Amino acid sequence: MRVTRKSDYGLRALCTLARHYNREPVSIGQLSAEHKIPEPFLEKIMQELREHGLVEATHGRGGGYLLKKRPSQISLREIVQALDGPIALVTCLDPSLKCAIEDGCPTSPIWEIVNHQLEEYLASLTLSDVMKLQGE
Amino acid sequence: MRVTRKSDYGLRALCTLARHYNREPVSIGQLSAEHKIPEPFLEKIMQELREHGLVEATHGRGGGYLLKKRPSQISLREIVQALDGPIALVTCLDPSLKCAIEDGCPTSPIWEIVNHQLEEYLASLTLSDVMKLQGE
DNA sequence: TGAACTCGGAGTATTTTACTCGGAATTTGA
Protein backbone atom coordinates (compact mmCIF):
# COMPACT_ATOMS: atom_id res chain seq x y z
CA MET A 1 0.00 0.00 0.00
CA ARG A 2 2.79 2.34 -0.85
CA VAL A 3 3.57 4.76 -3.58
CA THR A 4 7.11 4.22 -4.86
CA ARG A 5 9.92 6.62 -4.24
CA LYS A 6 9.73 7.55 -7.89
CA SER A 7 6.31 9.07 -7.38
CA ASP A 8 7.37 10.71 -4.17
CA TYR A 9 10.50 12.21 -5.73
CA GLY A 10 8.61 13.09 -8.87
CA LEU A 11 6.01 15.04 -6.95
CA ARG A 12 8.71 16.95 -5.09
CA ALA A 13 10.45 17.90 -8.30
CA LEU A 14 7.16 18.96 -9.85
CA CYS A 15 6.54 21.26 -6.89
CA THR A 16 9.70 23.13 -7.75
CA LEU A 17 8.70 23.30 -11.39
CA ALA A 18 5.34 24.67 -10.31
CA ARG A 19 7.11 27.52 -8.54
CA HIS A 20 9.04 28.15 -11.76
CA TYR A 21 5.99 28.03 -13.96
CA ASN A 22 6.42 30.53 -16.81
CA ARG A 23 10.03 31.20 -15.87
CA GLU A 24 13.42 29.68 -16.81
CA PRO A 25 13.77 25.91 -16.97
CA VAL A 26 15.19 24.04 -13.98
CA SER A 27 17.97 21.50 -14.45
CA ILE A 28 18.31 18.05 -12.93
CA GLY A 29 21.28 19.37 -10.98
CA GLN A 30 19.21 22.06 -9.31
CA LEU A 31 16.29 19.77 -8.65
CA SER A 32 18.37 16.98 -7.20
CA ALA A 33 20.30 19.40 -5.01
CA GLU A 34 17.15 21.01 -3.66
CA HIS A 35 15.44 17.74 -2.82
CA LYS A 36 18.50 15.56 -2.15
CA ILE A 37 17.54 13.09 -4.83
CA PRO A 38 20.32 11.11 -6.57
CA GLU A 39 20.92 12.83 -9.91
CA PRO A 40 20.85 9.87 -12.29
CA PHE A 41 17.71 8.55 -10.68
CA LEU A 42 15.93 11.86 -10.93
CA GLU A 43 17.00 12.04 -14.56
CA LYS A 44 15.03 8.88 -15.28
CA ILE A 45 12.07 10.19 -13.41
CA MET A 46 12.00 13.44 -15.35
CA GLN A 47 12.28 11.53 -18.59
CA GLU A 48 9.22 9.50 -17.72
CA LEU A 49 7.31 12.60 -16.78
CA ARG A 50 8.23 14.06 -20.13
CA GLU A 51 7.16 10.94 -22.00
CA HIS A 52 3.81 11.26 -20.27
CA GLY A 53 3.43 14.86 -21.30
CA LEU A 54 3.65 16.42 -17.85
CA VAL A 55 6.87 18.35 -18.41
CA GLU A 56 8.96 19.48 -21.34
CA ALA A 57 12.73 19.69 -21.59
CA THR A 58 15.10 22.09 -23.28
CA HIS A 59 18.53 20.80 -24.16
CA GLY A 60 21.93 22.33 -23.78
CA ARG A 61 23.42 24.96 -21.59
CA GLY A 62 20.82 26.77 -19.51
CA GLY A 63 18.36 24.02 -20.32
CA GLY A 64 16.21 21.94 -18.02
CA TYR A 65 12.59 21.16 -17.35
CA LEU A 66 9.34 23.10 -17.23
CA LEU A 67 5.77 22.12 -16.57
CA LYS A 68 3.84 21.59 -19.74
CA LYS A 69 0.49 22.42 -18.15
CA ARG A 70 -0.70 24.75 -15.43
CA PRO A 71 -0.19 23.39 -11.91
CA SER A 72 -3.95 23.29 -11.45
CA GLN A 73 -4.18 21.00 -14.48
CA ILE A 74 -1.81 18.34 -13.18
CA SER A 75 -3.39 15.82 -10.82
CA LEU A 76 -1.75 13.48 -8.37
CA ARG A 77 -3.35 10.68 -10.29
CA GLU A 78 -1.51 11.57 -13.49
CA ILE A 79 1.76 11.82 -11.65
CA VAL A 80 1.39 8.48 -9.90
CA GLN A 81 0.18 6.78 -13.05
CA ALA A 82 3.09 8.18 -15.03
CA LEU A 83 5.69 6.97 -12.56
CA ASP A 84 4.21 3.88 -10.91
CA GLY A 85 2.01 2.65 -13.73
CA PRO A 86 -1.69 1.95 -13.45
CA ILE A 87 -3.23 2.29 -10.03
CA ALA A 88 -4.21 -1.25 -9.10
CA LEU A 89 -4.58 -2.18 -5.45
CA VAL A 90 -4.57 -5.87 -6.31
CA THR A 91 -3.03 -7.59 -9.31
CA CYS A 92 -6.54 -8.60 -10.40
CA LEU A 93 -7.18 -5.00 -11.30
CA ASP A 94 -4.05 -4.43 -13.34
CA PRO A 95 -5.19 -4.21 -16.95
CA SER A 96 -1.85 -5.54 -18.19
CA LEU A 97 -2.34 -8.74 -16.20
CA LYS A 98 -5.36 -10.93 -15.93
CA CYS A 99 -6.99 -12.13 -12.76
CA ALA A 100 -5.88 -15.66 -11.94
CA ILE A 101 -9.39 -16.50 -10.86
CA GLU A 102 -11.55 -16.04 -13.90
CA ASP A 103 -14.95 -15.69 -12.38
CA GLY A 104 -16.49 -15.86 -8.99
CA CYS A 105 -13.47 -14.09 -7.54
CA PRO A 106 -14.93 -13.23 -4.14
CA THR A 107 -12.87 -10.16 -3.45
CA SER A 108 -12.37 -8.36 -6.72
CA PRO A 109 -15.67 -6.42 -6.53
CA ILE A 110 -14.72 -4.75 -3.28
CA TRP A 111 -11.19 -3.98 -4.40
CA GLU A 112 -12.57 -2.52 -7.57
CA ILE A 113 -14.67 -0.12 -5.54
CA VAL A 114 -11.83 0.91 -3.27
CA ASN A 115 -9.53 1.29 -6.23
CA HIS A 116 -11.98 3.48 -8.05
CA GLN A 117 -12.52 5.65 -5.00
CA LEU A 118 -8.79 6.13 -4.60
CA GLU A 119 -8.27 6.99 -8.24
CA GLU A 120 -11.01 9.57 -8.17
CA TYR A 121 -9.64 11.10 -5.05
CA LEU A 122 -6.15 11.37 -6.49
CA ALA A 123 -7.63 12.83 -9.65
CA SER A 124 -9.29 15.56 -7.58
CA LEU A 125 -6.01 16.79 -6.12
CA THR A 126 -3.63 18.86 -8.21
CA LEU A 127 -0.19 20.36 -7.96
CA SER A 128 -1.72 23.63 -6.89
CA ASP A 129 -3.37 21.92 -3.95
CA VAL A 130 0.02 20.55 -3.01
CA MET A 131 1.49 24.05 -3.22
CA LYS A 132 -1.27 25.53 -1.07
CA LEU A 133 -0.62 23.01 1.66
CA GLN A 134 3.07 23.67 1.65
CA GLY A 135 3.29 26.74 3.78
CA GLU A 136 1.44 25.15 6.67
CA MET B 1 0.19 1.36 -4.69
CA ARG B 2 -0.62 -2.24 -4.12
CA VAL B 3 -1.90 -4.32 -1.28
CA THR B 4 0.27 -7.40 -0.81
CA ARG B 5 -0.88 -10.86 -1.67
CA LYS B 6 -1.04 -11.57 2.02
CA SER B 7 -3.90 -9.11 2.40
CA ASP B 8 -5.56 -10.34 -0.74
CA TYR B 9 -5.35 -13.99 0.34
CA GLY B 10 -6.25 -13.09 3.89
CA LEU B 11 -9.43 -11.37 2.81
CA ARG B 12 -10.45 -14.36 0.69
CA ALA B 13 -9.93 -16.73 3.57
CA LEU B 14 -11.88 -14.45 5.88
CA CYS B 15 -14.79 -14.51 3.44
CA THR B 16 -15.01 -18.25 3.87
CA LEU B 17 -14.83 -17.89 7.62
CA ALA B 18 -17.61 -15.34 7.44
CA ARG B 19 -19.81 -17.92 5.72
CA HIS B 20 -18.95 -20.33 8.54
CA TYR B 21 -19.63 -17.83 11.28
CA ASN B 22 -21.11 -19.66 14.27
CA ARG B 23 -20.43 -23.05 12.72
CA GLU B 24 -17.52 -25.54 12.76
CA PRO B 25 -13.99 -24.26 12.33
CA VAL B 26 -12.36 -24.34 8.91
CA SER B 27 -8.88 -25.81 8.49
CA ILE B 28 -5.98 -24.41 6.51
CA GLY B 29 -6.35 -27.38 4.18
CA GLN B 30 -9.94 -26.49 3.31
CA LEU B 31 -9.19 -22.79 2.96
CA SER B 32 -6.15 -23.25 0.77
CA ALA B 33 -7.98 -25.74 -1.44
CA GLU B 34 -10.95 -23.44 -1.89
CA HIS B 35 -8.89 -20.39 -2.79
CA LYS B 36 -5.86 -22.10 -4.33
CA ILE B 37 -3.50 -20.53 -1.85
CA PRO B 38 -0.25 -22.39 -0.98
CA GLU B 39 -0.87 -24.09 2.35
CA PRO B 40 2.23 -23.09 4.29
CA PHE B 41 1.81 -19.49 3.21
CA LEU B 42 -1.80 -19.36 4.26
CA GLU B 43 -0.81 -20.90 7.56
CA LYS B 44 1.37 -17.88 8.26
CA ILE B 45 -1.37 -15.53 7.22
CA MET B 46 -3.90 -17.12 9.53
CA GLN B 47 -1.42 -16.98 12.37
CA GLU B 48 -1.00 -13.25 11.89
CA LEU B 49 -4.73 -12.75 11.77
CA ARG B 50 -5.01 -14.64 15.03
CA GLU B 51 -2.25 -12.59 16.66
CA HIS B 52 -4.23 -9.51 15.71
CA GLY B 53 -7.40 -10.86 17.23
CA LEU B 54 -9.40 -11.27 14.05
CA VAL B 55 -9.72 -15.04 14.18
CA GLU B 56 -9.29 -17.78 16.74
CA ALA B 57 -7.91 -21.26 16.25
CA THR B 58 -8.80 -24.62 17.71
CA HIS B 59 -6.06 -27.24 17.72
CA GLY B 60 -6.16 -30.90 16.90
CA ARG B 61 -8.36 -33.06 14.81
CA GLY B 62 -11.42 -31.25 13.55
CA GLY B 63 -9.78 -27.96 14.45
CA GLY B 64 -9.25 -24.88 12.38
CA TYR B 65 -10.14 -21.22 12.36
CA LEU B 66 -13.19 -19.14 13.15
CA LEU B 67 -13.89 -15.43 13.12
CA LYS B 68 -13.52 -13.90 16.52
CA LYS B 69 -15.95 -11.05 15.75
CA ARG B 70 -19.05 -10.65 13.68
CA PRO B 71 -18.36 -10.05 9.97
CA SER B 72 -19.87 -6.58 10.26
CA GLN B 73 -17.32 -5.79 12.96
CA ILE B 74 -14.25 -6.61 10.88
CA SER B 75 -13.11 -3.81 8.59
CA LEU B 76 -10.87 -3.94 5.57
CA ARG B 77 -8.61 -1.56 7.41
CA GLU B 78 -8.03 -3.99 10.25
CA ILE B 79 -7.30 -6.78 7.83
CA VAL B 80 -4.84 -4.80 5.78
CA GLN B 81 -3.15 -3.39 8.85
CA ALA B 82 -2.84 -6.84 10.38
CA LEU B 83 -1.21 -8.33 7.29
CA ASP B 84 0.62 -5.47 5.60
CA GLY B 85 1.41 -3.35 8.62
CA PRO B 86 0.51 0.29 9.01
CA ILE B 87 -1.11 1.96 6.05
CA ALA B 88 1.49 4.47 4.88
CA LEU B 89 1.43 5.66 1.30
CA VAL B 90 4.91 7.13 1.64
CA THR B 91 7.66 6.10 4.02
CA CYS B 92 7.39 9.55 5.64
CA LEU B 93 4.09 8.46 7.12
CA ASP B 94 5.21 5.16 8.54
CA PRO B 95 5.26 5.64 12.30
CA SER B 96 8.06 3.09 12.67
CA LEU B 97 10.32 5.14 10.42
CA LYS B 98 10.97 8.83 10.47
CA CYS B 99 10.81 11.20 7.56
CA ALA B 100 14.26 11.85 6.10
CA ILE B 101 13.39 15.48 5.62
CA GLU B 102 12.73 16.80 9.10
CA ASP B 103 10.72 19.86 8.35
CA GLY B 104 9.56 21.75 5.36
CA CYS B 105 8.90 18.47 3.57
CA PRO B 106 6.87 19.84 0.67
CA THR B 107 4.82 16.77 -0.02
CA SER B 108 4.07 15.12 3.28
CA PRO B 109 0.98 17.25 4.02
CA ILE B 110 -0.78 16.11 0.89
CA TRP B 111 0.18 12.47 1.36
CA GLU B 112 -1.05 12.69 4.91
CA ILE B 113 -4.44 13.79 3.67
CA VAL B 114 -4.69 11.10 1.02
CA ASN B 115 -3.50 8.49 3.48
CA HIS B 116 -6.09 9.51 6.04
CA GLN B 117 -8.86 9.46 3.47
CA LEU B 118 -7.86 5.97 2.37
CA GLU B 119 -7.70 4.67 5.92
CA GLU B 120 -11.11 6.02 6.76
CA TYR B 121 -12.56 4.54 3.66
CA LEU B 122 -11.11 1.13 4.36
CA ALA B 123 -12.38 1.42 7.92
CA SER B 124 -15.89 1.99 6.62
CA LEU B 125 -15.98 -1.28 4.69
CA THR B 126 -16.45 -4.55 6.50
CA LEU B 127 -16.45 -8.25 5.75
CA SER B 128 -20.23 -8.15 5.45
CA ASP B 129 -19.94 -5.55 2.69
CA VAL B 130 -17.55 -7.88 0.91
CA MET B 131 -20.06 -10.71 1.28
CA LYS B 132 -22.91 -8.61 -0.05
CA LEU B 133 -20.97 -7.74 -3.17
CA GLN B 134 -20.08 -11.33 -3.82
CA GLY B 135 -23.17 -12.57 -5.54
CA GLU B 136 -23.11 -9.86 -8.16
C1' DT C 1 -1.51 -44.23 19.86
C1' DG C 2 -1.88 -42.09 15.63
C1' DA C 3 -4.15 -38.97 12.51
C1' DA C 4 -5.53 -34.29 11.82
C1' DC C 5 -4.70 -30.10 13.20
C1' DT C 6 -2.15 -25.54 14.65
C1' DC C 7 2.41 -23.12 16.37
C1' DG C 8 6.74 -20.93 15.79
C1' DG C 9 11.08 -19.96 14.09
C1' DA C 10 14.25 -19.91 10.57
C1' DG C 11 15.17 -20.25 6.22
C1' DT C 12 15.15 -19.43 0.56
C1' DA C 13 13.52 -17.80 -4.01
C1' DT C 14 11.53 -14.42 -6.71
C1' DT C 15 10.20 -9.99 -7.90
C1' DT C 16 10.23 -5.22 -7.47
C1' DT C 17 12.40 -1.13 -6.36
C1' DA C 18 16.05 1.90 -6.31
C1' DC C 19 19.41 3.08 -8.08
C1' DT C 20 24.27 3.53 -11.46
C1' DC C 21 26.97 4.05 -15.74
C1' DG C 22 28.55 5.60 -20.09
C1' DG C 23 28.27 7.32 -24.46
C1' DA C 24 25.57 10.10 -27.90
C1' DA C 25 22.95 14.17 -29.17
C1' DT C 26 21.71 19.14 -28.49
C1' DT C 27 22.23 23.94 -27.32
C1' DT C 28 24.61 28.05 -25.92
C1' DG C 29 28.25 31.24 -24.89
C1' DA C 30 33.04 32.63 -25.24
Add this chain to the structure above:
DNA sequence: TCAAATTCCGAGTAAAATACTCCGAGTTCA
Protein backbone atom coordinates in the same frame (compact mmCIF):
# COMPACT_ATOMS: atom_id res chain seq x y z
C1' DT D 1 34.23 26.71 -33.78
C1' DC D 2 34.91 24.61 -29.65
C1' DA D 3 33.99 23.47 -25.02
C1' DA D 4 30.79 23.37 -21.30
C1' DA D 5 26.26 22.40 -19.79
C1' DT D 6 22.67 20.08 -20.39
C1' DT D 7 19.15 16.22 -21.75
C1' DC D 8 18.56 11.41 -23.99
C1' DC D 9 18.73 6.53 -24.09
C1' DG D 10 19.84 1.83 -23.26
C1' DA D 11 21.73 -1.38 -20.39
C1' DG D 12 23.10 -2.67 -16.41
C1' DT D 13 23.58 -3.65 -10.79
C1' DA D 14 22.38 -3.51 -5.75
C1' DA D 15 19.24 -3.65 -2.21
C1' DA D 16 14.97 -4.48 -0.24
C1' DA D 17 10.51 -6.35 0.01
C1' DT D 18 7.52 -9.99 -1.08
C1' DA D 19 6.18 -14.55 -1.52
C1' DC D 20 6.88 -18.24 -0.35
C1' DT D 21 9.05 -23.27 2.03
C1' DC D 22 10.50 -26.42 5.72
C1' DC D 23 10.62 -28.77 9.84
C1' DG D 24 10.11 -30.16 14.39
C1' DA D 25 7.01 -29.57 18.24
C1' DG D 26 2.68 -29.12 20.62
C1' DT D 27 -2.67 -30.20 20.82
C1' DT D 28 -6.81 -32.54 20.43
C1' DC D 29 -9.71 -36.17 19.44
C1' DA D 30 -11.23 -40.74 18.06
